[in-house]
Amino acid sequence: MGEFLVELATTVFEGSGPAEVDRRRAEESVGAGGLAAAGHLVRLWCPVGELRGIGLWGAADEGELYEKVLGTLPLWRARRTAPPRMQGQPLRRPTDAACCRSRPRSTSPARVR
Incomplete structure (x- = not known):
């Protein structure tokens, strides 16, 4: 499944x-929830006070x-999109070995303040 970052x-x-x-925004929320449950909506960011969202979506193509x-x-008919396809490395967790190779390793635990 490919990943698409879509505004x-x-x-x-x-x-x-x-x-x-x-009413329509409530319907949209239900629709987005169904797509999230099906694994097609990975993340959604909605800037406060704006009628737009930026989502990470999964689809074959x-x-x-x-x-x-x-x-x-x-609300698809009322939408304008900008869908650049994500290229390069797949998303990785910070704990993945490949992700950490380029960083110096420390033997002491990290400190969070």
Whole structure:
């Protein structure tokens, strides 16, 4: 499964009242929850006060990303996207050996303040 970092900006249609916007955002939240449960939505960041989100999505390819993942979201028609494909090394945990090779190793425990 490929990983895609996608910025989604929502456009509020002219004539949509606050109640309609709230209803649609609630539907979007349910849809995103289903995609997260299915493993397609890995992380989602929503800047405070903005109608946009930045998500890390999983799909086999861009076709699946648009048709079977993002395309299932209730607000998809009202979205503008910017989907750069993640290239290079897969995401790694800081404890992975390959991730730590380039850093000097210490025998003393790290101190957190």
